[in-house]
Amino acid sequence: MNALSDIYSRLPDNLDDLPPPPNEAAVQEADYRARHWSSTVPGPLKPGSQEHKQAVAQMFRDTFNPYKPSVINWPKLDPETLKRVTSLPIWDIAVQTEGKARLRMAAYASMIDDPDMKDAISRNAWEENRHKEVLSKLVEAYGIEMAPEPPYIEPGDPEWAYLVTGFSECVDSFFAFGLFKVAQTSGFFPAELIETFEPVMQEECRHILLFANWLAWYRATGPAWRRPWFELKVLAVWFFLVYERIGLARSVDSDGKEHTQDNNFTVTGAQEMTSQDLTLADFMALCLKENDRRFSGYDRRLLRPKLAPNLAKAGLWALRLAGRKPKAEPNGFAVPA
Ligand SMILES: [Fe+2]
Ligand SMILES: [Fe+2]
Numbered sequence: 001m002n003a004l005s006d007i008y009s010r011l012p013d014n015l016d017d018l019p020p021p022p023n024e025a026a027v028q029e030a031d032y033r034a035r036h037w038s039s040t041v042p043g044p045l046k047p048g049s050q051e052h053k054q055a056v057a058q059m060f061r062d063t064f065n066p067y068k069p070s071v072i073n074w075p076k077l078d079p080e081t082l083k084r085v086t087s088l089p090i091w092d093i094a095v096q097t098e099g100k101a102r103l104r105m106a107a108y109a110s111m112i113d114d115p116d117m118k119d120a121i122s123r124n125a126w127e128e129n130r131h132k133e134v135l136s137k138l139v140e141a142y143g144i145e146m147a148p149e150p151p152y153i154e155p156g157d158p159e160w161a162y163l164v165t166g167f168s169e170c171v172d173s174f175f176a177f178g179l180f181k182v183a184q185t186s187g188f189f190p191a192e193l194i195e196t197f198e199p200v201m202q203e204e205c206r207h208i209l210l211f212a213n214w215l216a217w218y219r220a221t222g223p224a225w226r227r228p229w230f231e232l233k234v235l236a237v238w239f240f241l242v243y244e245r246i247g248l249a250r251s252v253d254s255d256g257k258e259h260t261q262d263n264n265f266t267v268t269g270a271q272e273m274t275s276q277d278l279t280l281a282d283f284m285a286l287c288l289k290e291n292d293r294r295f296s297g298y299d300r301r302l303l304r305p306k307l308a309p310n311l312a313k314a315g316l317w318a319l320r321l322a323g324r325k326p327k328a329e330p331n332g333f334a335v336p337a
Helices: 002-009 024-035 050-062 079-086 091-111 115-142 158-186 191-221 224-245 280-295 307-321
Strands: 249-252 258-261
Touching (some): 050 115, 115 191, 158 224, 158 307, 191 224
Antiparallel strands (some): 249 258
16 A cells, blocks of 8 residues: 555655745746647657657646645635535545545556556556645635545556546546536636636646547557457446446435535536526537637647547537527537537
8 A cells, every 4th residue: 555655645756745836927837838738749649659658648747737735825715605615515525536546546557567658647646646635625724524534445456446537537527627617607616716726627637638548558559359358348337437426425424414425516516506597508518618628738649538528419419409409608608509
């Protein structure tokens, strides 16, 4: 276990802690670099090639944002906003998801040999640990009541665990991008809080960009005999995720109080965050738009996660057939027609 916590608590550059940014301009520049990246290598970046694999690892290193959770200035919230934020049914599950993700990514990074992928996935584990720290600081700053965290258990099959975490992130991030936009546009979250979480959101975009390209690399380079087993495993992961998402997770804290956590909040929470009428079609269209925007700064030759956007497109198509088109511009939410 120690070895894994070494991976998620220490960057491969052997940095124990990050130096504070020298000034605001440096913060802005790091933020820009985290969102824009292109390889200088000409020609196609074919999954399975050295060029593609090295570009993926390079992208992950170069787009690293060195913010420090310990120096985040949590804005003071008025009582009404504070109540809104603290009563969202997401904080326990968010902290625990990051806790699991850091361990699973570290476990997978520790078992792979390829130095580029090992480097990228180790950094990813470190960033998940930082997300957990950010959330812990938020919980502390706003006095959010939390259920005790369950023990984090080292996965028996790190590849399975990495696939579960990777695919979950792909789906959750897609909807979270839309949800975040709704919370921003409606003022559900105050602007300062949106600003604080913005780098975390963009980081998830980088994580799923890494995952999609790792998956393509893995498929292209693994031995042919293993491929059918791997695809069966991927299918089993999807079944597991659907099963896991049905219903709500419940846990009871030390005072016997039940905490209900909504696993599907990224999908179901949108309407709660705005007083405007936001249909499912509007929300899907918004998620697609935000997804495109967040990925737009990265090298076009790197693959993007496709499943969640394709499902959303298929959903929109079906809703259109049923006469439920998204509004072209639902008050303030600019969505594609
Ligand atoms: Fe995360
Ligand atoms: Fe992540």
